[in-house]
Amino acid sequence: MQFTRRTLLAGMGGMAVAQSPLRALAAVSAEIGTYEIISLSDGNLVLPRAFFFEGLPQDELSKVLAPYDLPADQLTPPCNVTLLRQADRVVLFDAGAGPAFMPSAGLLQDSLDAAGVSADEVTHVVFTHAHPDHLWGVLDDFDDLVFPNATYLMGSKEWNYWRDPDTVDTIGEARASFAVGAARRLEAIEDRMEEIKDGQEILPGVMAHASFGHTPGHMSFEVRQDREAVLIGGDAIGNHHVAFARPTWPNGADQDADMGAKTRARLLDKLAQEQIPLLGFHLPNGGLGRVARDGDSYRFVGDEQ
Template identity: 55%
Template sequence: MPFTRRRFLAGSAALPFVGALPRFAVAEMSIGSTTLTTVSDGNLVLPGSFIFEPMPKDELAPILTEFDLSNERLTPECNLTLYRDGTNTVLFDAGSGPDFMPTAGVLLDSLDALDLTPEDITHVVFTHAHPDHIWGLLDDFDDPLFTEATHMMGRAEWDYWWNPETVNTIGDARAAFAVGAKRRMEAIKDQVVFFDAGQEVLPGVAAVASYGHTPGHMSFEVRSGSDAALVIGDAIGNHHVAFRKPAWHSGSDQDLDMAAATRKVLFDRIMADQLQIIGFHLPNGGIGRVEAADEGYRFVQEDM
């Protein structure tokens, strides 16, 4: 399953705070007759503590050095997966929209660079309902942006964010996440299609339970015969600590224990089936493969 191409589209003006990060990063691969393309929604700017706070600092230090990371600030990419099979044009997640961070929310420009409009999207399939994955659902008039699309979300994820108690129990730091998710879900409540883990949500696309980052987080296996790839959303949320020390707790996860257990299950599956992966916050478009490394793993990308 080689990459068919990796490229940086026109429009690579520097984003605020980020320097030379390309604005429209695109990586692409084929699974049978299906094309999987990652389209950029920009990047986040996060305090290092958002991920690193629960981790043992002495063991973390050499990993930060290895990957040339700051423990003060992280700037992960946001890569949405675009699935095209000749009939369906599917987005996994909807991006941040204009209201979350000034460095994110460039999805429409990235789609335009591929000669696509929101009306071309036939399905929006959500991995989960954090702001950088669902806040781009609405347009400037608070109406659904993808007017021709069927919106699909795992039943457990929907129930969690729809619950009026979530905003009171999620913690002060994430209360705005709950409010923002509920407002956007209300806009599609009469049109949303629910699915459960293990269900084929579209031909050749099966939902894979990957709970922990959020209570109902889903990954998706895209398969054609023996060819397959795993769209992992935020279940494996970075290319450094999540790979090197998948059992460590990450501050970005809502259920720390469950998320760590999920990473183990996913890595076992990826290695056993030799799956390529597509990660929302993995670098250079987010498409690659996994290799064993010491007691953990490494994320490997191959340019053509």
Template identity: 65%
Template sequence: MMIDRRQVLAGLGGIGGLALCGAPRPALARTAVQMGSGEVVALSDGNLVLPFDFAFGDLPEDELDLILARYGVSGDQLEPPCNLTLLRQEDRIVLFDAGSGPAFMPSAGKLMSSLEAEGLTPDDITHVVFTHAHPDHLWGILDDFDEPIFANAEMMIGQDEWDYWTDPATVDTIGEARASFAVGAARRLAAIEGRVGFFKGGDEILPGIMAHATPGHTPGHMSFEIRNGGDAVMVGGDAISNGHVALARPDWPSGADQDPDLGAETRMRLLDQLVADDIALLGFHLPDGGLGRVERAGDYYQFTAEGM
């Protein structure tokens, strides 16, 4: 069964009942990097299933085909992985984003199994920090009965992102295709109101964690630099949304971004920063666990996953 861009953007109403899982994916080796006495771990929430034109529908076909062939990408649908970030330290366990939960796509929402593999339960999480409020990053804060999952955690989100998704006008201005995103975000954010701390780009939100404003994918999208001395990992969210076209042609607008031109500007700036400052990247939709390094390769970039 084929699905189109409109169905994907419609969220649960367009895809919740579709059998999109396909064959089960093999389990990935544990991907982590030591940060002083702590550890940054990539956690799988499964994967999305998207129509090919979701991000690439308006791009130059000939050049796009060459890029995708270089990475062995073919077919009429994409299955991007969903990689959450876990920071384990002696006095806190920080989860960046909460995954899809049970209500978005049947191929996603696998976070509970990933936490269990780490010997953790949701009650062990001390902080949940959001890059943005799209379904695959936010909807996992509620269970099947619409009860909050991370009972002991402080929630943290950028002030601009919170303001955008809690504004009653957003559902009428975001466009019909994304209206269900606005409804779903507002309902879930209301469920955690009173437990949420806010920040802006440039703030140190927790010791050793700096927020970077990376707007475009959403108006208040944030990335987070986790640093210990000379070692750093950037939690990139969806600012760099795939491991092929976003790197080969970061200047191209992406249909997955709410503001495609601003998203491209942000992407180029972030890629330059990762290379110049030698910062590792943990990207939400990047391959092989999403943890690795970005390097320049002539006129474009490439991502090399690392089992660090």
């Protein structure tokens, strides 16, 4: 499978291009048979370093992070939304953060415009999970549907968790706003939602894989045609350093740290052994690359073209 990197240009904020600077958007694409897969930027998050690394053995952590040029105070993980085109289908895996979550995110519309894709053309939106940077982009500033013609698909366990009115009281204070925001947006797309299950072929050539832990019902998706495949991993493997080098360490972003670690180790072993490319939502350079075994750990080998 061939990886291709290209730079797209988009106008800023819906303003006329002649009146505003152009934004450069890098896109990584791959072809799998008749499927075209494009990683599009939704911007990035800005999170305190402690969110990821608090509670980890600091001496060993320093060794793990030594090869990476990470800021000392906060991290800015990218947000990569996957677009799949095949025949008359235009499929998005996750919907981005939209305008209400974080100023540095919510750029998906610019990226779609730059790729020549209208929101009206999107036929399916498939969710890995319902955290804000993956779900909140279904609604615009006026609470209208951004993708008005789409069918939405989400794992049954994930759907039921975020629709449960008790979730806001049990998820913890730090994530309570996630639950409120998810419930409102899921209600808005309820009539267009299809619940899916582990092992289901949700669309031709697209198989759902349970990857619980980051959230209770997190799903990853294997896109396959003949012998070629790619795994759209969502947040199951959430960064390109500690998650690969020490997959069994807890990750502060996971709602169930123990289950998240087990899922991470299982997926990394599968991807390294079968040499299936990974497209990760928060991995660098568009998120597309391979998993290489490195002794008892792993490393992410991104596209350098």
